[in-house]
Amino acid sequence: MTGWVAIVGLGPGNEDLVTPDVRATLAEATDVVGYIPYVARIAPRDGLTLHASDNRVEIDRSRHALEMAANGQRVVVVSSGDPGVFAMAAAVLEAVEFGDPAWRDLDIRVMPGITAMLACAAAVGAPLGHDFCAINLSDNLKPWALIEKRLRLAAEADFAMAFYNPRSKSRPEGFEKALEILKEVCQPDQPIIFGRAVSTPEQSINIVPIKDATPDMADMRTMVLMGSSTTRIIQRDGAPLIYTPRSVVP
Amino acid sequence: MTGWVAIVGLGPGNEDLVTPDVRATLAEATDVVGYIPYVARIAPRDGLTLHASDNRVEIDRSRHALEMAANGQRVVVVSSGDPGVFAMAAAVLEAVEFGDPAWRDLDIRVMPGITAMLACAAAVGAPLGHDFCAINLSDNLKPWALIEKRLRLAAEADFAMAFYNPRSKSRPEGFEKALEILKEVCQPDQPIIFGRAVSTPEQSINIVPIKDATPDMADMRTMVLMGSSTTRIIQRDGAPLIYTPRSVVP
Numbered sequence: 466m467t468g469w470v471a472i473v474g475l476g477p478g479n480e481d482l483v484t485p486d487v488r489a490t491l492a493e494a495t496d497v498v499g500y501i502p503y504v505a506r507i508a509p510r511d512g513l514t515l516h517a518s519d520n521r522v523e524i525d526r527s528r529h530a531l532e533m534a535a536n537g538q539r540v541v542v543v544s545s546g547d548p549g550v551f552a553m554a555a556a557v558l559e560a561v562e563f564g565d566p567a568w569r570d571l572d573i574r575v576m577p578g579i580t581a582m583l584a585c586a587a588a589v590g591a592p593l594g595h596d597f598c599a600i601n602l603s604d605n606l607k608p609w610a611l612i613e614k615r616l617r618l619a620a621e622a623d624f625a626m627a628f629y630n631p632r633s634k635s636r637p638e639g640f641e642k643a644l645e646i647l648k649e650v651c652q653p654d655q656p657i658i659f660g661r662a663v664s665t666p667e668q669s670i671n672i673v674p675i676k677d678a679t680p681d682m683a684d685m686r687t688m689v690l691m692g693s694s695t696t697r698i699i700q701r702d703g704a705p706l707i708y709t710p711r712s713v714v715p
Numbered sequence: 716m717t718g719w720v721a722i723v724g725l726g727p728g729n730e731d732l733v734t735p736d737v738r739a740t741l742a743e744a745t746d747v748v749g750y751i752p753y754v755a756r757i758a759p760r761d762g763l764t765l766h767a768s769d770n771r772v773e774i775d776r777s778r779h780a781l782e783m784a785a786n787g788q789r790v791v792v793v794s795s796g797d798p799g800v801f802a803m804a805a806a807v808l809e810a811v812e813f814g815d816p817a818w819r820d821l822d823i824r825v826m827p828g829i830t831a832m833l834a835c836a837a838a839v840g841a842p843l844g845h846d847f848c849a850i851n852l853s854d855n856l857k858p859w860a861l862i863e864k865r866l867r868l869a870a871e872a873d874f875a876m877a878f879y880n881p882r883s884k885s886r887p888e889g890f891e892k893a894l895e896i897l898k899e900v901c902q903p904d905q906p907i908i909f910g911r912a913v914s915t916p917e918q919s920i921n922i923v924p925i926k927d928a929t930p931d932m933a934d935m936r937t938m939v940l941m942g943s944s945t946t947r948i949i950q951r952d953g954a955p956l957i958y959t960p961r962s963v964v965p
Contacts, residue, residue, distance in 0.1 A: 481736040484829065486729065523961075549836045551961070555844030558958035562949050569951035575837040579734065579827045586799045587825040594805030596865055598848035598874060606962040615846055615872045622868040624848060699812050701819035708808035711773075711801070712856040 468534035470571060472554045474547040474578020475506055479664035482579045490576060491541055498530045499543035499553070507543065521605075523553060527560035531568045547580035551601045551629045582627035585660035585688040588670060590699075591708040592658060592690050597625035602632075602689075604639055612639070613646060620650035625696065625709050628689040632680065641680040647691060651675050656698055656707060658690040659683055672698075672707065718784035720821060722804045724797040724828015725756055729914035732829045740826060741791055748780045749793035749803070757793065771855075773803060777810035781818045797830035801851045801879045832877035835910035835938040838920060840949075840956040842908060842940050845963070847875035852882075852939075854889055862889070863896060870900035875946060875959050878939040882930065891930040897941060901925050906948055906957060908940040909933055922948075922957065 471490045476482035491497070496514045497507050504517035518526050530540045544552035554575045561568050586593045598619045604612060619626050632640040647657070653676035661669045661684070671682055675691070683689055695713060699706040721740045726732035741747070746764045747757050754767035768776050780790045794802035804825045811818045836843045848869045854862060869876050882890040897907070903926035911919045911934070921932055925941065933939055945963060949956040 476734075479736065481739070482734050482827070484726075484732050484734060486731040489731065547833050547837075549833060549841040549843055551844070554837070554841035555958045555961050558840050558844075558947075558949065558956055559960055561956065562947060562958075569949065573956065575840060577732070577829045577833045577837040579829065580833060583797050583799060583827045583830060587797075587804070587827040590808050590825060591799040591804035593799055593849075594801070594808075596848070596850045598846070598869070598872075599843075600846045601961075608963070611963055615874070618868045618872040619848070622848075622865045624865070697808075697812060699808065699819065706808055706811065706823065708805045708812075710809055711805050711851075713858070713861055 468537040468539060468571065469574065470530050470534040470540045470542060470557065471574045471576055472542040472544070472548045472557050473576040474544050475503060476579040477546055477581050477584040477664040478662065482584065482664055484578065487576050487578065493539055494541040495538045496533050496540045497543060498526055498540060503543045503545050523556035524560055527557040528564060530557065531560055531564060531571065534571050535567060547578045548575055549577065550580045550599065581629065581663065581688045582690065584663045585658065585690055588660055588663050588668070589658055589672065590706040592692055592696055593625050593627065593709065594711060595625065595693065595695065595709040597627060599627045599629065601629045602639055602643055603630040604636065609639065616643060616646045617650060623693045625693045626691040630685065631683040631687055631689045633685060637680065640683055644678050644680060647675050652694055655694060656692040656696055658707065659687050661687045663688060670704065672705065718787040718789060718821065719824065720780050720784040720790045720792060720807065721824045721826055722792040722798045722807050723826040725753060725793055725795050726829040727796055727831050727834040727914045728912065732834065732914055734828065737826050737828065743789055744791040745788045746783050746790045747793060748776055748790060753793045753795050773806035774810055777807040778814060780807065781810055781814060781821065784821050785817060797828045798825055799827065800830045800849065831879065831913065831938045832940065834913045835908065835940055838910055838913050838918070839908055839922065841958040842942055842946055843875050843877065843959065844961060845875065845943065845945065845959040847877060849877045849879065851879045852889055852893055853880040854886065859889065866893060866896045867900060873943045875943045876941040880935065881933040881937055881939045883935060887930065890933055894928050894930060897925050902944055905944060906942040906946055908957065909937050911937045913938060920954065922955065
């Protein structure tokens with residue numbers, strides 16, 4: 466038996482957003498590895514072993530997946546969203562680079578998924594319809610000064626912005642500081658979108674001008690999108706539609 | 716019959732990357748509207764009318780879709796990739812904002828898809844595994860000076876970068892200028908990835924240091940990804956793996 470590792474994205478939560486490509490790969494797996502709530506989305510079956518682990522053990526989990534594949538197993542590493550966006554693909558490749566040289570010869574595939582920022586954007590319209598950036602607001606893996614620098618440069622570039630991991634239980638002050646910077650560098654009425662548990666039955670969306678945004682509007686299940694200076698709000702009965710136009714008229 | 720408009724993403728080309736959500740919506744449609752090569756991906760069937768139109772008529776196409784929905788038809792507007800990323804969702808919402816006020820009451824949904832940058836990233840590893848930005852390099856709809864400003868600020872922020880529409884037949888000089896700027900502001904060995912027709916049988920990938928990049932490496936079917944200063948290349952037999960680590964050590 467020839468082993469392999471596929472690092473796949475399960476999308477934001479709705480099972481109808483998992484690609485057929487990922488479904489077919491899961492059907493061939495002998496082992497599924499990942500963070501507890503993502504592995505919980507995989508239906509158990511004969512011949513499939515589920516290996517759920519806690520958060521912040523990404524490198525251990527990656528090594529385990531690679532060891533099993535080297536042993537001939539067919540291993541799927543699951544992420545929510547897209548595995549290449551602040552998720553497991555970079556962790557597995559880091560484990561490859563600094564691990565057993567034989568792991569480089571393994572069949573390693575990354576399979577895309579619907580990432581949270583695009584699911585959240587779709588839920589409100591098209592706020593990322595023009596140039597944008599994606600920033601992980603967690604300062605577990607980078608210094609806060611770099612996050613602040615990127616926020617300021619992104620605002621100067623007038624990008625729409627997508628913020629992953631806005632607010633952890635252990636370090637809630639980071640998001641408070643991020644909002645302060647955004648209030649300083651953006652126009653007061655630029656919309657900010659808080660999309661929680663998007664695409665699931667618990668989905669809730671909150672859209673406010675940045676001047677009225679407060680840190681408690683986000684938790685770790687929230688995707689935050691910040692409009693650019695050109696982002697538009699279409700008011701109507703029911704939820705408004707938000708979009709960033711394709712054109713910028715000089 | 717109650718009409719609606721769904722603006723959907725067909726993903727980068729491989730039919731196994733179309734979400735079940737989008738498939739189910741296409742199965743309910745009476746009309747499909749879009750750019751010729753994307754409409755060509757939809758199988759004809761009884762009760763479905765296909766309306767294919769040329770590029771650069773996005774607003775006319777959007778109005779047509781909204782008129783049909785107001786008339787009770789079930790209309791799917793197709794984009795490749797994700798409809799919210801340099802695609803039809805922003806065009807339809809622009810048509811709503813400036814069109815018949817009754818269009819605001821329509822059932823308008825945006826349904827996400829696998830966008831080209833994430834398919835291209837997955838094909839080579841995880842080059843967008845840390846903070847990144849997405850820039851449309853076409854200057855049809857914005858001044859070149861703004862593109863140049865964003866490139867310089869994105870490099871200063873040390874974002875990985877994804878470039879959509881790098882090189883049009885009518886204005887090939889834009890991409891030449893973009894490469895000149897990147898050569899000036901990035902380290903000479905930072906990798907740049909040219910992914911053409913990713914996920915289709917014609918897929919081809921070319922990875923070079925930015926110092927060796929030339930404009931002819933891209934055409935309009937090419938997605939271009941620029942690594943950040945921390946992006947790594949794992950050499951091995953066969954195609955290398957590229958990733959941008961999750962951590963930045965100060």
